Amino acid sequence: MLVVKNLSKRFGKTTVLKNINLVVNKKDRVAIIGSSGCGKSTLLRCINQIETPSDGKVLFEGIPLNDKETDINKIRIKMGMVFQQFNLFPHLKVIDNIILAPVKLGILKKDEAIKKAKELLNKIGLSEKINNYPKELSGGQMQRVAIIRALMLDPELMMFDEPTSALDPKMKLEVLDLMKDLGKTGLTMIVVTHEMQFVKDFANRVIFMENGEIIEEGSPKDIFNNPKSKELKEFLENICI
């Protein structure tokens, strides 16, 4: 479903991504791990073109995304993204955060969108927060609302950019649990994270990156129990698990 070919990204003279090749199939749950600053987040941002790749191609269901002819806004509807800092819209209530995109894009009528939003909020137990503003929620609640906001568009692929890095341990759990539930529904997901236990439980594929390159790729078992490269061994020693 998603193919990344020879992708590179440079900011000025610094190379952040070097020749990345990656294929994500339907129903894959891909975890991307690696030390901070290794280009994990930039890779996600290059996939949905929030960052423009310097070289290479990103194909989503065969459509080249970094092509001038492609209407990237239409594609982004199918690729949800969740950010480390949640990025909820602070001037809008929870419900308006959630229904903004589907209504303004003309995908759902307002009452349909509200109905769908209520169902989703109900599922994650946040129904009573429907008329609150984001600042009145806890971090974990905000992130779960952000996830729902992306789910409203029925994305085929969901990308998570360190979704729990700004949260304390208890809140991390509620977000990670929601993500596990999503994985069980068969949604294709790419998650950049530092939560190794979660990666073991959740992912069917793990990608290890260092200095803007993919060093190793495999099942969680391969990666954690049988690391091949020196870099991965060092990385796993440093995080002591």
Next chain:
Amino acid sequence: MLDSLYQTLIYDNRYLYFLEGLKNTLIIAFFAVILGIIIGIIISLIRNYHDKTNKLKILNFLAKCYVNIIRGTPVILQLMIIYYVIFASVDINIIIVGILAFGINSGAYVSEIIRAGINSIDKGQLEAGYSLGLNYSKIMRFIIFPQAIKNILPALGNEFITLLKETSVGAYIGIVELTKASDIIASRTYDYFLPLIVVAIIYLLLTIVLSKLVNLMERKLDNVSS
């Protein structure tokens, strides 16, 4: 004192000059503010869109020139150039000349205020908007602008108060606004004190009302979100 007040306001229905001046001042200020806002929004959007996407290079260059020229020359010169040069051979209502001159002038300042307001919003908001499939204009309308307007309201209020007072420059090309009205009356009574004090008080009342309105809006926006 009473006699001089009588001479200034009542005799010969002179208060009508003040009313005429007040009316023209208000008309010019009101429409110039609207014109300034429209120009300001357009210019700031051109410049922001260019900053974000590197497109619209020529328009961005023109917008920059406009802002620099307007901010770099006195408003009285701009007014005279519009009246004596651009509309030299055209029979045009002088009030409209005033609205155009002050609106074009204010637009440059308003555009910088709005630009600062847009830049004050965390770029994660734009990215979240993009990630939801929204395009630039929808993100601006529904996400960035509503947040920016709250941050820039004090600066905008300031600009409108400045504009209201600046319309007095219109007297220079013969627009009968408040300042000109006081001048006309003073030239008849040979007494400058009262006419000037009267218009000063009127300006003061107008700006007090205006800043109260801005305060009210600030509080209203504050209640809605923050």
